[in-house]
Amino acid sequence: xxxxxxxxxxxxxxxxxxxxxxxxxxxxxxxxxxxxxxxxxxxxxxxxxxxxxxxxxxxxxxxxxxxxxxxxxxxxxxxxxxxxxxxxxxxxxxxxxxxxxxxxxxxxxxxxxxxxxxxxxxxxxxxxxxxxxxxxxxxxxxxxxxxxxxxxxxxxxxxxxxxxxxxxxxxxxxxxxxxxxxxxxxxxxxxxxxxxxxxxxxxxxxxxxxxxxxxxxxxxxxxxxxxxxxxxxxxxxxxxxxxxxxxxxxxxxxxxx
Amino acid sequence: xxxxxxxxxxxxxxxxxxxxxxxxxxxxxxxxxxxxxxxxxxxxxxxxxxxxxxxxxxxxxxxxxxxxxxxxxxxxxxxxxxxxxxxxxxxxxxxxxxxxxxxxxxxxxxxxxxxxxxxxxxxxxxxxxxxxxxxxxxxxxxxxxxxxxxxxxxxxxxxxxxxxxxxxxxxxxxxxxxxxxxxxxxxxxxxxxxxxxxxxxxxxxxxxxxxxxxxxxxxxxxxxxxxxxxxxxxxxxxxxxxxxxxxxxxxxxxxxxxxxxxxxxxxxxxxxxxxxxxxxxxxxxxxxxxxxxxxxxxxxxxxxxxxxxxxxxxxxxxxxxxxxxxxxxxxxxxxxxxxxxxxxxxxxxxxxxxxxxxxxxxxxxxxxxxxxxxxxxxxxxxxxxxxxxxxxxxxxxxxxxxxxxxxxxxxxxxxxxxx
Numbered sequence: 001x002x003x004x005x006x007x008x009x010x011x012x013x014x015x016x017x018x019x020x021x022x023x024x025x026x027x028x029x030x031x032x033x034x035x036x037x038x039x040x041x042x043x044x045x046x047x048x049x050x051x052x053x054x055x056x057x058x059x060x061x062x063x064x065x066x067x068x069x070x071x072x073x074x075x076x077x078x079x080x081x082x083x084x085x086x087x088x089x090x091x092x093x094x095x096x097x098x099x100x101x102x103x104x105x106x107x108x109x110x111x112x113x114x115x116x117x118x119x120x121x122x123x124x125x126x127x128x129x130x131x132x133x134x135x136x137x138x139x140x141x142x143x144x145x146x147x148x149x150x151x152x153x154x155x156x157x158x159x160x161x162x163x164x165x166x167x168x169x170x171x172x173x174x175x176x177x178x179x180x181x182x183x184x185x186x187x188x189x190x191x192x193x194x195x196x197x198x199x200x201x202x203x204x205x206x207x208x209x210x211x212x213x214x215x216x217x218x219x220x221x222x223x224x225x226x227x228x229x230x231x232x233x234x235x236x237x238x239x240x241x242x243x244x245x246x247x248x249x250x251x252x253x254x255x256x257x
Numbered sequence: 258x259x260x261x262x263x264x265x266x267x268x269x270x271x272x273x274x275x276x277x278x279x280x281x282x283x284x285x286x287x288x289x290x291x292x293x294x295x296x297x298x299x300x301x302x303x304x305x306x307x308x309x310x311x312x313x314x315x316x317x318x319x320x321x322x323x324x325x326x327x328x329x330x331x332x333x334x335x336x337x338x339x340x341x342x343x344x345x346x347x348x349x350x351x352x353x354x355x356x357x358x359x360x361x362x363x364x365x366x367x368x369x370x371x372x373x374x375x376x377x378x379x380x381x382x383x384x385x386x387x388x389x390x391x392x393x394x395x396x397x398x399x400x401x402x403x404x405x406x407x408x409x410x411x412x413x414x415x416x417x418x419x420x421x422x423x424x425x426x427x428x429x430x431x432x433x434x435x436x437x438x439x440x441x442x443x444x445x446x447x448x449x450x451x452x453x454x455x456x457x458x459x460x461x462x463x464x465x466x467x468x469x470x471x472x473x474x475x476x477x478x479x480x481x482x483x484x485x486x487x488x489x490x491x492x493x494x495x496x497x498x499x500x501x502x503x504x505x506x507x508x509x510x511x512x513x514x515x516x517x518x519x520x521x522x523x524x525x526x527x528x529x530x531x532x533x534x535x536x537x538x539x540x541x542x543x544x545x546x547x548x549x550x551x552x553x554x555x556x557x558x559x560x561x562x563x564x565x566x567x568x569x570x571x572x573x574x575x576x577x578x579x580x581x582x583x584x585x586x587x588x589x590x591x592x593x594x595x596x597x598x599x600x601x602x603x604x605x606x607x608x609x610x611x612x613x614x615x616x617x618x619x620x621x622x623x624x625x626x627x628x629x630x631x632x633x634x635x636x637x638x639x640x641x642x643x644x645x646x647x648x649x650x651x652x653x654x655x656x657x658x659x660x661x662x663x664x665x666x667x668x669x670x671x672x673x674x675x676x
């Protein structure tokens with residue numbers, strides 16, 4: 001009995017500035033959740049359980065970006081507690097939509113919302129986890145794809161490398177059999193520069209990819225930008241299209257400035 | 258976002274059996290949504306506001322598109338309206354199933370979580386997950402994925418399903434309806450703490466239907482207003498211990514939104530099966546016991562399943578998935594019923610359709626003050642309990658509000674200080 005328990009991975013889930021959606025993906029694995037719980041010890045997952053076991057953990061999933069001094073310190077301790085640290089989603093991996101503050105004066109933003117800004121403690125920037133500690137693996141997406149999460153956990157459990165492709169959305173769009181909406185309808189689509197993983201859902205639903213899985217490994221944003229401008233897209237609209245959930249990821253940040 | 262639900266703790270100070278202070282502290286780091294939306298084109302807003310909450314992205318998308326369509330004077334096709342109700346039904350079902358079965362039910366049955374509960378009640382938890390999955394299946398079918406679906410746009414949808422594509426859901430929906438009704442019998446057997454408060458319930462109310470997207474905002478104490486009058490009747494106040502603003506009805510104080518408020522104010526609009534199941538489970542209108550919100554959510558799950566079946570049976574695809582929406586200057590607001598209660602958005606746009614200002618009031622900031630007030634009356638009779646037990650009871654009361662997954666559930670740290 002105890003040998004079985006000893007083999008089980010100890011999993012922890014941590015939340016930083018985020019919407020909760022990526023950790024919800026774990027609970028959205030309706031068909032696999034109970035089987036997973038037999039194989040993996042869910043030791044710390046406050047969203048789902050009031051049983052909060054102390055570290056160390058074999059694998060820590062981190063959702064959200066760092067936006068407070070307290071969180072900047074907390075991630076250091078979490079890193080010490082986790083053998084393997086995985087960021088889940090655009091906030092943890094790239095800073096999230098809240099990283100738009102990085103181009104603005106955050107004090108002015110806080111003053112715009114709160115009558116007493118002095119009560120609010122927040123950093124001037126929203127930064128990805130990897131800016132603060134070593135990250136062993138990242139799962140992209142806003143939100144992540146739950147099947148990629150399952151693949152990651154299964155791979156780690158048996159000690160193999162997870163099979164998470166780093167090519168662009170175009171590859172899975174072709175595979176899905178979609179007609180290319182960029183070519184056929186002239187729709188602005190970030191598919192060529194965005195990492196696969198969503199299943200090319202936006203083109204399948206008749207709209208351009210909006211880049212929620214962040215930059216693909218080799219993404220020529222300059223070529224795409226030149227093409228979109230030549231097609232008649234306005235410069236400011238193009239800038240905004242890169243400034244969403246992965247705005248602070250290097251290639252998108254450059255493409256939008 | 259300045260008022261997002263998220264990380265919270267509850268600080269209680271007691272002297273003997275007297276409460277000195279109760280504070281629900283929300284220290285979810287502010288994400289400053291209202292500021293970051295500034296300058297965005299209206300067409301980008303539904304995708305961005307969805308990211309306020311991964312548990313109820315559809316609520317944010319729906320409130321956004323309705324507020325924008327009012328600002329830009331757009332009317333959508335009746336079939337689009339139906340599909341929006343169907344999408345919302347999917348979200349209610351998913352969100353309520355998550356809370357009722359996986360987060361709230363373990364409290365009544367004495368487990369730390371659903372996974373532990375599954376060791377003794379495997380079939381029940383499997384069935385619960387299957388119901389939750391039906392909600393997600395609706396959202397995935399209409400929106401491409403369950404969290405942050407991609408098909409909603411101002412003026413309609415990027416793509417709409419054929420009738421045959423929707424009919425694939427029917428068999429599961431029928432199974433879910435029977436199962437949700439059976440589960441209500443189980444819920445009716447739970448022991449509910451004897452606790453009632455004189456709430457002012459606030460929710461949308463529509464003449465012909467149980468409310469999702471439209472209606473007047475009414476209350477159990479006589480409020481009956483057009484959504485455009487919202488800011489004249491409600492105000493927000495910042496308190497030092499919370500990053501979420503507290504809402505109140507001007508000159509009156511706290512109020513309650515969410516499933517319990519909706520069921521109290523709209524009981525007659527529920528389908529017969531939902532009414533019957535709620536009554537069989539022991540719900541009587543008015544129901545002022547917050548712990549019985551699990552029955553209200555159960556009734557709304559039955560409604561959502563029933564409504565989804567009704568919509569699929571009458572649905573015919575619209576002539577076009579969306580109507581064109583030209584940019585122009587304007588302001589508009591909307592309230593829709595998120596799983597956790599009324600959600601208010603107001604936007605102003607310049608002549609190019611770029612956002613000039615935004616106000617977003619989520620359900621949890623509206624319930625915050627009410628939660629604190631509940632604790633002032635709930636606590637004194639329990640003050641002699643051991644601190645751990647006292648903390649557990651308080652946590653259960655707060656959880657019954659389903660304020661938001663991370664603060665509603667178990668991240669809540671209860672600090673009891675005795676003088």
